[in-house]
Amino acid sequence: MQHFLSVHDTDNLSSLVAEARQLKSAGVPKIGQDKTLGLIFFNPSLRTRLSTQVAAQKLGMSVVVMNVDKDGWKLETAEGVVMDGDTAEHIKDAAAVMGQYCDVLGVRAFPTLKNRAEDYSDRILHSFVRYAGRPIVSLESAIRHPLQSLADLITIEEHKTVARPKVVLTWAPHPRALPQAVPNSFVEWMKEADVDLVVTHPQGYELSEDFTKGVTIEHDQNRAFAGADFIYAKNWSSYQDYGQILSRDPSWTVTAEKMALTNQAKFMHCLPVRRNVIVTDAVLDSPQSLILPEAENRTWSATVVLKRLLESL
Ligand code: CP
Secondary structure, eight states, X not given: OOOBXXXXXXXXXXHHHHHHHHHHHHOOOOTTTTOEEEEEESSOOSHHHHHHHHHHHHXXXXXXXXXXXXXXXXXXXXXXXXXXXXXXXXXXXXXXXXXXXXXXXXXXXXXXXXXXHHHHTTHHHHHHHHHSOSOEEEXXXXXXXXXXXXXXXXXXXXXXXXXXXXXXXXXXXXXXXXXXXXXXXXXXHHHHTTSEEEEEOXXXXXXXXXXXTTOEEESOHHHHHTTOSEEEEEOOOOTTTTXXXXXXXXXXXXXXXXXXXXXXXXXXXXXXXXXXXTBOHHHHTSTTBOHHHHHXXXXXXXXXXHHHHHHTO
16 A cells, blocks of 8 residues: 555455454554654644555554644645745645655645535645655545545444345535545445445535445435444535525434334444534433444544554555
């Protein structure tokens, strides 16, 4: 594995999931001693920050963290510009310097939700790939969140009760405009996994066809939930009407009544979650909820990915 930016960076998904589960049950070899992981955050994080640090420490790595949004200055990302404005350093220089200090770099950079073409170019992530000279791990980019998706798949493998479960990704309301990274990535990974994937959302919330081509879309949430083995809830803002909130319809909130339409489905959400907006307390606090095992598996998705990258150094 050279970088970990999407599902396309793994050639065998089953073996990656199996190795993560093996590391979880049998222990982690300290193959990262004398190696340093740099975690570069352009946006806040709770789970990604802590779980990736814990994963690196399990492998014996040292970890340094920089919050570029709080501790750094504004980086220029455009090529060939006269830097006489508010950007103090070019990303090509900053990434190259960080690459001198670290053996592997993780980068989190969210979209602006203002300019779709710019966001979907994933410019910050790809600048690090281009200029750092080190393996890059996406800690959630403008359009994907692969460490989350791998943790989600590990969780589904651990909790499925049928060989090919029905997995439903459902849009749910939220007061703020959120990126499409988690649903894009979840769809991309589930398409490669042995699951029956259905995506349900109100009209206007279609994700990019680059991700959903060939996926079953059902605009009736109740119909989508019928027979489901896993319900994965997430809000996202509109892709077509880019970055806009088109609906706050509370009838899309996941409730115990909606979960009763399923095949005793497990409930999943990547967190952080707005309780009683996305999903009710009754569902989140029920035995059907997998939010904590899912968050725990963030450590194991990061561990197996860092291990694969260390083995390729
Ligand atoms: N799920 C997730 O990535 O959580 P954080 O934003 O807290 O890292």
